[in-house]
Amino acid sequence: MVLLSPDATQEIIVITHNAPAEYGRTAGGVVNYISRSGQNQFHGSAWEFAENDAFDANDFFSNRNGKSIPPLSFN
Secondary structure, rough: OOOOOOOHHHHHHHHHHHHHHHOOOOOOOEEEEEEOOOOOOOOOOOOOOEEEEEOOOOOOOHHHHHOOOOOEEEE
């Protein structure tokens, strides 16, 4: 798995059926990810991905049994 910045994404192509012969025998589909090429000038941005227990809801079974949300902190 490759984790690239959303800013590095130029194009995503999803082919679900009747894929051309260049993709071989694929069962299901093909996902092509095209990244942006470099430039001579600096273009930057900042973004944050936050996932923690303050944003999540308790699931049905834990809520039914009186269990609290498990601690989670992912940045």
